[in-house]
Amino acid sequence: MADVAVVGGGPAGLSAALFTQKNGLDTVVFDTDGTWMHKAHLFNYPGIGSQDGTAFLETLREQVDSFGVDRRQGAAVTSVEETDDGFSVATDDDSLDAEFVVLATGANRDLAESLGCAFDGDLVEADLTMETSVENAYATGAMVRAEEWQAVISAGDGAAAALNILTKVKGDHYHDFDVPDTAAQVFGDLADEDAGAE
Numbered sequence: 001m002a003d004v005a006v007v008g009g010g011p012a013g014l015s016a017a018l019f020t021q022k023n024g025l026d027t028v029v030f031d032t033d034g035t036w037m038h039k040a041h042l043f044n045y046p047g048i049g050s051q052d053g054t055a056f057l058e059t060l061r062e063q064v065d066s067f068g069v070d071r072r073q074g075a076a077v078t079s080v081e082e083t084d085d086g087f088s089v090a091t092d093d094d095s096l097d098a099e100f101v102v103l104a105t106g107a108n109r110d111l112a113e114s115l116g117c118a119f120d121g122d123l124v125e126a127d128l129t130m131e132t133s134v135e136n137a138y139a140t141g142a143m144v145r146a147e148e149w150q151a152v153i154s155a156g157d158g159a160a161a162a163l164n165i166l167t168k169v170k171g172d173h174y175h176d177f178d179v180p181d182t183a184a185q186v187f188g189d190l191a192d193e194d195a196g197a198e
């Protein structure tokens with residue numbers, strides 16, 4: 001059983017996975033690689049001057065992989081159902097149980113609908129932490145937003161969902177704060193190189 005199942009591997013899903021796995025929750029990402037990022041060129045993602053969307057995604061995939069996310073590329077989720085202790089996430093090949101589920105399927109809201117999440121018109125209802133009306137099920141990106149379709153907003157939605165999950169698991173208000181003094185413990189030589197470059 002995983003702690004977190006993420007459906008969708010665009011900016012929203014990978015951001016959620018980055019935060020949860022980095023902070024110790026076993027996280028599985030299912031993705032069919034239909035992300036809009038393959039059509040985009042980023043000039044408006046803070047901290048990135050100009051980057052092809054596919055290149056951005058490759059870096060993000062490497063980043064989550066480096067923390068140990070179980071990224072199941074090409075695995076289409078066919079259903080998400082509630083169980084006694086979480087959710088069962090099914091593909092054509094197998095199924096996975098997880099305590100939390102993050103839906104990050106872009107504008108496709110089918111799984112949220114079949115799971116029984118409340119809708120407001122065409123949009124999935126979610127609170128500021130991106131939790132839906134189904135406890136421990138989160139929705140992000142275009143499925144909850146009529147207009148704000150931007151990579152950084154989706155990534156923020158995923159991060160908000162992840163921090164809420166971490167708060168539920170670990171207690172208090174969870175902050176994923178790193179500081180320069182501890183960066184070397186996480187990134188080793190890479191942190192040293194960054195420091196040397198400044």
Ligand SMILES: Cc1cc2nc3c(=O)[nH]c(=O)nc-3n(C[C@H](O)[C@H](O)[C@H](O)COP(=O)(O)OP(=O)(O)OC[C@H]3O[C@@H](n4cnc5c(N)ncnc54)[C@H](O)[C@@H]3O)c2cc1C
Nearest residue numbers: 008010011012032033034035036040077106141150151154
């Ligand atoms: C032409 C174009 C240009 C754009 N330019 C910009 C730009 O300049 N700047 C900017 O910020 N944004 C831009 N965007 C928008 C940006 O690409 C999106 O906001 C962003 O990709 C949304 O991220 P997401 O993670 O919410 O969804 P997506 O990136 O759409 O990712 C959803 C993922 O879920 C997967 N998926 C769906 N259903 C399933 C399932 N059942 N099982 C498993 N996986 C599933 C899909 O294959 C996909 O990989 C552009 C979009 C387009 C179309």
